[in-house]
Amino acid sequence: MSLNGKVALVTGGAQGIGRAVVQSLLQSSAKVVMVDLNKALGEECKAQLDAEFGEGNCTFIECDVANGDALRDAFQSTVGQFGRLDIVINNAGITNEKDWEKTIQVNLTSVIKGTYLALEHMSKEYGKQGGTIINVSSMAAFLHSPHQPVYTATKHGVIGFTRAMADAAIQGDYGVRINALCPAFVDTPLLQSVEDEDNMGKFVKFKDDFKRSMTKFGVLQPSLIAEGMMRLITDTSLHGAVMKITCSKGIHFHTYEPMSA
Ligand SMILES: NC(=O)C1=CN([C@@H]2O[C@H](COP(=O)(O)OP(=O)(O)OC[C@H]3O[C@@H](n4cnc5c(N)ncnc54)[C@H](O)[C@@H]3O)[C@@H](O)[C@H]2O)C=CC1
Numbered sequence: 010m011s012l013n014g015k016v017a018l019v020t021g022g023a024q025g026i027g028r029a030v031v032q033s034l035l036q037s038s039a040k041v042v043m044v045d046l047n048k049a050l051g052e053e054c055k056a057q058l059d060a061e062f063g064e065g066n067c068t069f070i071e072c073d074v075a076n077g078d079a080l081r082d083a084f085q086s087t088v089g090q091f092g093r094l095d096i097v098i099n100n101a102g103i104t105n106e107k108d109w110e111k112t113i114q115v116n117l118t119s120v121i122k123g124t125y126l127a128l129e130h131m132s133k134e135y136g137k138q139g140g141t142i143i144n145v146s147s148m149a150a151f152l153h154s155p156h157q158p159v160y161t162a163t164k165h166g167v168i169g170f171t172r173a174m175a176d177a178a179i180q181g182d183y184g185v186r187i188n189a190l191c192p193a194f195v196d197t198p199l200l201q202s203v204e205d206e207d208n209m210g211k212f213v214k215f216k217d218d219f220k221r222s223m224t225k226f227g228v229l230q231p232s233l234i235a236e237g238m239m240r241l242i243t244d245t246s247l248h249g250a251v252m253k254i255t256c257s258k259g260i261h262f263h264t265y266e267p268m269s270a
């Protein structure tokens with residue numbers, strides 16, 4: 010499916026999973042805004058993407074998603090530059106058990122804020138044309154580890170928030186699809202940070218178990234996560250879905266019991 014004429018905003022888009030998703034979106038002819046904290050990386054990434062896809066298709070906005078005003082400005086600039094917004098990927102995330110409050114801010118509060126801002130620009134509730142939101146969680150929401158308790162909590166939170174908002178979108182007739190994506194281990198710089206005492210604090214002592222788990226379950230490439238993301242973006246039947254991506258099962262979906270009293 011061509012995304013020609015569609016406009017996407019990807020947080021944490023300068024590296025790792027976000028970078029792979031930006032690339033796939035550009036390949037599908039979308040216009041893309043990369044929102045990232047890392048200015049040097051964002052500018053370098055934009056230059057590479059301009060060379061590959063031509064200038065004017067991709068923009069970089071330096072922004073810390075934990076700064077609510079800056080995030081609001083990033084959404085506003087996106088619409089100011091491209092005139093609309095259709096796809097929002099709340100992907101930026103960190104694993105920092107030492108500064109655990111920051112982890113909650115970036116991984117959960119910013120995803121909530123990013124979802125609300127996306128709705129302001131896309132929901133029929135606000136007179137807009139509809140769209141799609143994907144919030145990045147993790148397999149850590151299903152298989153926890155003593156190595157990253159707060160990271161795990163935030164990723165549980167992302168799923169709960171996303172599912173509840175998907176129901177709100179249906180009942181409120183927002184015209185916006187909202188889904189969550191849960192990758193297992195992915196080969197990105199984030200995976201290296203889990204060995205660092207500066208990030209993991211006292212939980213760093215559990216890193217060997219964590220690394221054994223990586224060897225046991227395998228490590229995915231960012232391109233497969235981008236493939237899953239593109240399916241969530243383009244398959245209009247998917248709403249409130251929780252996509253899991255693992256080495257053993259590839260791209261698949263979590264199933265829930267129907268609600269009962
Ligand atoms: N790599 C992995 O094994 C897995 C990653 N995830 C999730 O996928 C998402 C992306 O992770 P990776 O690509 O692996 O990480 P990464 O560290 O390779 O890339 C993250 C990007 O987000 C940016 N970023 C970090 N904090 C930010 C902030 N406050 N404001 C704006 N940008 C910020 C970084 O500058 C970087 O460009 C995260 O939510 C992560 O929790 C989920 C499961 C597995």
Ligand SMILES: CCCCCC(=O)/C=C/[C@H]1[C@H](O)CC(=O)[C@@H]1CCCCCCC(=O)O
Pocket residue numbers: 104147148149150152153154157192193194195199200203222226255256257258
């Ligand atoms: C830097 C953060 C990376 C988080 C990646 C992740 O999702 C980790 C989850 C692990 C959890 O913390 C402990 C585990 O055992 C999880 C392993 C997840 C892989 C499961 C794959 C199962 C399968 O292949 O069927």
